[in-house]
Amino acid sequence: PILPTASHPSRPVQSTGPPSRRLLDLEGLLRGLRGTAGIERDCEGEPRTRRRKQDTMDLDAATTHMEKDQEGEDASSDSILDYIATLEIKTTLYEDVFTAVSVFRSLPPLAQNVVMRMLWLPNGVKSDIIKAWFKPQLQTQTQQKVGNLSNRHLPNPHPHTMHRLERLNLLSYDDDNDTYNVEPKFRASLRKYILNDSPITQASHDKNPPDNKTIASHARKSWEKLLRFLIDNDEEDEMDTDTKGSRDEGLEKVLLFSGLIEKFEERTRITPKGFSFLFLPHRKQVWTFLLGYVKYISKLQGNKRVAEQDTLRMLFKLSHLSLGEGYPTKQLSDAERRVLMTLRPFGFVYQEKDSSSRYYPTALATSLASMEDTLRDTLGQTHGRIVVETTFRIVAYTVSEIQIKLLSKFVRMDYRLPNVVIGMLTKESVTKALRSGITASGILTYLEQYAHPSMKRNSRKGIALPKPVHDRIRGWQADRERLVTHPAVFLKDFTSVNEYEEVLERARELGGLLLENENRRWLFVTTDCMKKLKFSSR
Numbered sequence: 001p002i003l004p005t006a007s008h009p010s011r012p013v014q015s016t017g018p019p020s021r022r023l024l025d026l027e028g029l030l031r032g033l034r035g036t037a038g039i040e041r042d043c044e045g046e047p048r049t050r051r052r053k054q055d056t057m058d059l060d061a062a063t064t065h066m067e068k069d070q071e072g073e074d075a076s077s078d079s080i081l082d083y084i085a086t087l088e089i090k091t092t093l094y095e096d097v098f099t100a101v102s103v104f105r106s107l108p109p110l111a112q113n114v115v116m117r118m119l120w121l122p123n124g125v126k127s128d129i130i131k132a133w134f135k136p137q138l139q140t141q142t143q144q145k146v147g148n149l150s151n152r153h154l155p156n157p158h159p160h161t162m163h164r165l166e167r168l169n170l171l172s173y174d175d176d177n178d179t180y181n182v183e184p185k186f187r188a189s190l191r192k193y194i195l196n197d198s199p200i201t202q203a204s205h206d207k208n209p210p211d212n213k214t215i216a217s218h219a220r221k222s223w224e225k226l227l228r229f230l231i232d233n234d235e236e237d238e239m240d241t242d243t244k245g246s247r248d249e250g251l252e253k254v255l256l257f258s259g260l261i262e263k264f265e266e267r268t269r270i271t272p273k274g275f276s277f278l279f280l281p282h283r284k285q286v287w288t289f290l291l292g293y294v295k296y297i298s299k300l301q302g303n304k305r306v307a308e309q310d311t312l313r314m315l316f317k318l319s320h321l322s323l324g325e326g327y328p329t330k331q332l333s334d335a336e337r338r339v340l341m342t343l344r345p346f347g348f349v350y351q352e353k354d355s356s357s358r359y360y361p362t363a364l365a366t367s368l369a370s371m372e373d374t375l376r377d378t379l380g381q382t383h384g385r386i387v388v389e390t391t392f393r394i395v396a397y398t399v400s401e402i403q404i405k406l407l408s409k410f411v412r413m414d415y416r417l418p419n420v421v422i423g424m425l426t427k428e429s430v431t432k433a434l435r436s437g438i439t440a441s442g443i444l445t446y447l448e449q450y451a452h453p454s455m456k457r458n459s460r461k462g463i464a465l466p467k468p469v470h471d472r473i474r475g476w477q478a479d480r481e482r483l484v485t486h487p488a489v490f491l492k493d494f495t496s497v498n499e500y501e502e503v504l505e506r507a508r509e510l511g512g513l514l515l516e517n518e519n520r521r522w523l524f525v526t527t528d529c530m531k532k533l534k535f536s537s538r
Contacts, residue, residue, distance in 0.1 A: 080287050081106050083294075085167045089309050091185055094169075098316040100189035102368070103168065110134070110161050115170060119187060124179030134158040206326045206358055215324060215350045219362035222347025224402055226251060226289065230278060231405050233261050233270040250345060257299075258292025272437020278406055279442035281449060286364060289346075290315060297342060310335040318348065318361050319368035326358035384419075385452040390466045392425040397452070409433050410443050425469065430476050440477035444470060488514055489530040491523040506533060 084090050084103065093099045104112060114133065118125055134157060162180075165171040171180045191197075229251060252268065255261045260274035277288055294315075298307040314336050321327060329337060340359060343349055350360040384398025386407075394411050398404065399419055407413070410433035411423040433443065444465065451464040463470065494500040500521045507513040512529020516522065525533070 080291070081164075081168060083291050084312075087308060090169050091183060093309060093312060094183060094186040094189055096313045096316065097189045097193050098320050099313055100186050101193050102316040102319060103170075103186075104190060108161070108164070110157055111165055114161060114165065115182060115190075118171075118180065118182050119190060124174055124177065124181040127173075127178050127180060130162070130180060131158055134161075209326055210350065210352065210360065212324050215360050215362055218350045219347040219364050222345065223364060226255075226346070227278065227402050229255070230260060230270055230274050231402065233268055233274070248345070250342075254289065254293045254296045254346075256292075257296040258289060260288075260292070275409070275433075275437035276439055276442050278409075279438060279446040281445060283367060286368065290368075293342075293346070297339070306335075311339050314339040314343075315365075315368065318343075318365035321361045321366065323361060323363060323366045326360050328358055330357070384450070386447060386450045387452045387455060388425075388447055388465050388469055390468055392469060392472070394421075394423045394425060396421045396423075396450075403450075406446070409436070410438060425473070427476055430473060431480065434477055434480055440473050443473055486514065487527045488524045489527060491525065492521065494521045497521075503533060 081103065084093065087093070094103070104115065107115070114130065117133070162171070166173065169183050170186055172183060173180055225248070229248070252261070255274075256263070256268070258277075259271060260277050261268045262271050277285060280288065294308055294311050297311050300307075317336075329340070332340065340349060341354075343365075344351055344359075346364075347362055348365040350362055351358070384396055384400060384403060386397075387395040389395070394407065396403065396407055397420055404413075404416075404421055407421065407423065410425070410430050412426050412429045413421060413423040415422040430440075430443065434440070448464055455464040491503065494503070500523075504513070504516060504523060507523065507525045507529055510529045510532055512526040512532075513523070514526060515524040
């Protein structure tokens, strides 16, 4: 087959040699589609251990997704794939090349490999053949690599991978022939991209283009405005005077649709989900906000299906444009222009004025196509670096007011110098953060994200934080989860045994029985169950 190389996706190269060597071009193509150096090209003289390492990483990635799905986290997450899977228009979306490629890049590595193996096959592939692609010995290699860290049996990634592809309508199953096929529209769009047959948005020359600093400053200020809005909505903090006088109604409505803030009496306040949002990696933050934005635009325009389709297509299109390049607005459709105008205040595009004939994608837009979870600041080094000591002391070299406010959510602040803040991780400060909705994973991810380079150089097994700090924060969260409370209703003083047994049986049928005491004729039921119980009150 003729497949493009990773470094030059549009340049065809003739694959020669035995079948095993032809697969190397497929891996190069995968690397090009992913947009990153995900799989290094195998060549003469390369150690075979590198291939095994990548296979192990692929299995680890699929296993991680599988574990999250089993715990119920994946189904409720703000992943763009989870959102697209719920749409009725997903097959229509796949007609757009940029959307198809973006969805492909967001897939786990094993799912990408399954799609690429089937993309050029004219007929379907038997389910038994696909199952044979998931080699069980890879699980043994992974378990040996993990060693004593995880001795449990690793689940087979095959069912989870196929379920994810079917849920996204990327694969369809034929019951009669027991075969799987790639969705035709998705296949056509992905083939166009690979063969360089897709429409290209051409940048135009601007006599007085804005410099990269101006574009980056617009994105950074817009995103910091969003973060500051959330932080200032903390009911325990007093809102800044400037913020009170300049509330952005559009931003507030998007955050309400995202579930990051909620109406409380005559004002808004941050929700537990909003607290967790502040400590997410940058790419997850952006997509969480954008999904709320899509819901807001859908309701604003009335026609939900058309609005969702136009908005998502424009977002995916922006993610494939070049940072700092100017693109003419006349190449956009009327729907895309409307989306562009609503995205500008949030920092995803830059325009000098409303009537500008060009728009410039910012780092917020171009980072959407990245495969990395962006444990770094896409908008520049606006946040400082943090040193976490084994004594639980935090030393943050920063002048960012936002970062200092975020640290104060889970750190007891002791000293503040012109460019350094010093504090302590205490049980009280971390527990206060956990009560507000911040998770231990969020705290650890944030500290890892901005860990000082010296900590990363001395890290073991990819973890920069000291092990005692890591384990203690997890332990403090586990202490809070030992006891779980449920709203309940206490029922007593039944007139007869028959009445008690009748209510008891009905509560069991409704699944709302929490506790019973037959000797004293006491029942504890959930509030929802109580609303459904019907008996005369005395």
